[in-house]
Amino acid sequence: MTKLQNLKHLPQHVAIIMDGNGRWAKQRGLPRLAGHRQGVSTAQKVVETFMEYEIPYLTLYAFSTENWNRPKREIEGIFKILEERLEEGVKFARKNGIRICHLGKPDGLPLRLQERVKRALEITQNNARMTLSLAFNYGGRDEIVEAARRLITEGISPPKINEKVFRQYLYTANIPDPDLIVRTGGEMRLSNFLIWQSAYAEIYFTPVLWPDFGNEEIEKALIVYGQRQRRFGSLPPD
Ligand code: IPE
Ligand code: IPE
Ligand code: MG
Numbered sequence: 001m002t003k004l005q006n007l008k009h010l011p012q013h014v015a016i017i018m019d020g021n022g023r024w025a026k027q028r029g030l031p032r033l034a035g036h037r038q039g040v041s042t043a044q045k046v047v048e049t050f051m052e053y054e055i056p057y058l059t060l061y062a063f064s065t066e067n068w069n070r071p072k073r074e075i076e077g078i079f080k081i082l083e084e085r086l087e088e089g090v091k092f093a094r095k096n097g098i099r100i101c102h103l104g105k106p107d108g109l110p111l112r113l114q115e116r117v118k119r120a121l122e123i124t125q126n127n128a129r130m131t132l133s134l135a136f137n138y139g140g141r142d143e144i145v146e147a148a149r150r151l152i153t154e155g156i157s158p159p160k161i162n163e164k165v166f167r168q169y170l171y172t173a174n175i176p177d178p179d180l181i182v183r184t185g186g187e188m189r190l191s192n193f194l195i196w197q198s199a200y201a202e203i204y205f206t207p208v209l210w211p212d213f214g215n216e217e218i219e220k221a222l223i224v225y226g227q228r229q230r231r232f233g234s235l236p237p238d
Contacts, residue, residue: 009225009226010053010055010222010225010226011055011178011179011180011202011222011225012055012056012057012176012179013055013056013057013058013059013175013176013177013178013179013180014050014055014057014058014059014178014179014180014181014182014221015058015059015060015061015133015178015180015181015182015193015194015197015198015201016046016058016059016060016061016181016182016183016184017061017181017182017183017184017185017190017191017193018039018042018043018060018061018062018184018210018213019183019184019185019186019187019191019209019210020035020184020185020186020208020209020210020211020212021035021036021038021039021209021210021211022035022036023035023185023209024038024039024209024210024211024212025038027209032074032077033074033077033078033081035211036077036078036081037081038211039210039211040081040082040085041211042210042211042212042213042214043060043062044085044089044092045214046058046060046213046218047092047098047130047132049215049218050130050218051096051098051129051130053218053222055130056129056130056131057130057131057133057175057176057178058130058131058132058133059103059132059133059134059135059175059178059194060132060133060134060135061135061136061138061191061193062078062082062134062135062136063078063079063082063104063135063136063137063138064138064139064191064192064193065104065137065138065139065141065142065192066139066191066192068108076110079109079110079113082113082136083110083112083113083116086113086116086117086120087116089120090119090120090123090124093120093123093124093127093132094123094124094127096129096130097127097128097129097130098124098127098129098130098131098132099124099125099126099127099128099130099131099132100120100121100124100132100133100134101121101131101132101133101134101175102117102120102121102133102134102135102136102171103133103134103135103136103138103143103171103172104135104136104137104138104139104143104171105137105138105142105146106118106137107137108137109136109137131175133172133175135193135194138171138193139192140190140192140193140194140195140196141192141195143170143171143196144170144195144196146169146171147166147169147170148169150169151165151166151169167196170196170197172194172197177197177198177199177200177201178194178197178198178201179201179202179225179230180201180202180203180204180221180222180225181193181194181198181201181202181203181204182204182205182206182221183203183204183205183206184206184208184209184210184213184217185207185208185209185210186205186206186207187205188205190203200230200232202225202228202230204221204224204225206220206221
């Protein structure tokens with residue numbers, strides 16, 4: 001952590017595509033769900049580390065709208081793990097001033113999970129130290145289509161629609177765009193994650209599988225981020 005003190009800019013919002021649970025399990029001759037279970041433990045540790053860095057926004061991608069294409073057993077298993085582990089997550093969030101948000105659609109999720117998520121959001125809504133957004137049953141295209149649908153339903157007139165208004169209809173309304181997107185597991189794509197919000201995000205890919213992702217990896221990603229020059233379309237300073 002000490003090295004980071006020398007860095008000029010830390011990201012305010014880091015969003016992570018937690019990929020590689022299945023391969024991690026396979027390497028050990030374990031069922032894929034064992035990888036997902038280990039993945040949740042990694043997520044808990046990662047939250048603690050980002051809290052130590054005082055990074056105020058962390059977003060974790062846990063289940064995409066395309067992940068419904070997986071076998072039913074795996075899907076049900078993932079939701080069961082989320083449901084089981086949410087309780088302790090909420091306790092931790094309460095104790096540490098973390099506000100939990102959900103990015104994605106509640107529809108389609110098991111009812112018990114929907115209820116637990118609702119409670120988690122309510123219980124933590126006034127916490128201000130860190131915003132932890134959990135993206136599950138989340139798809140970037142779905143989010144944009146939903147936003148368009150709500151704009152129309154609310155009768156917003158076309159001249160009133162601009163980027164600033166539109167973004168308020170996304171699941172991330174009130175959450176700043178990610179400065180840094182990290183993807184573990186070696187694939188170099190976004191897989192429908194925050195496709196609107198990532199317009200100017202710095203992207204960091206690592207081959208490390210999500211259950212093996214730890215403090216050293218986080219530090220590496222933050223150091224690389226600190227070396228990037230963000231221009232947002234302007235010119236570099238002379
Ligand atoms: C990421 O791990 C978690 C989810 C998508 C739910 P994967 O399950 O995609 O793991 P790999 O990519 O098969 O190793
Ligand atoms: C992306 O991982 C989704 C999550 C990490 C939740 P996938 O494993 O589903 O992505 P693809 O299929 O390799 O693009
Ligand atoms: Mg994967």
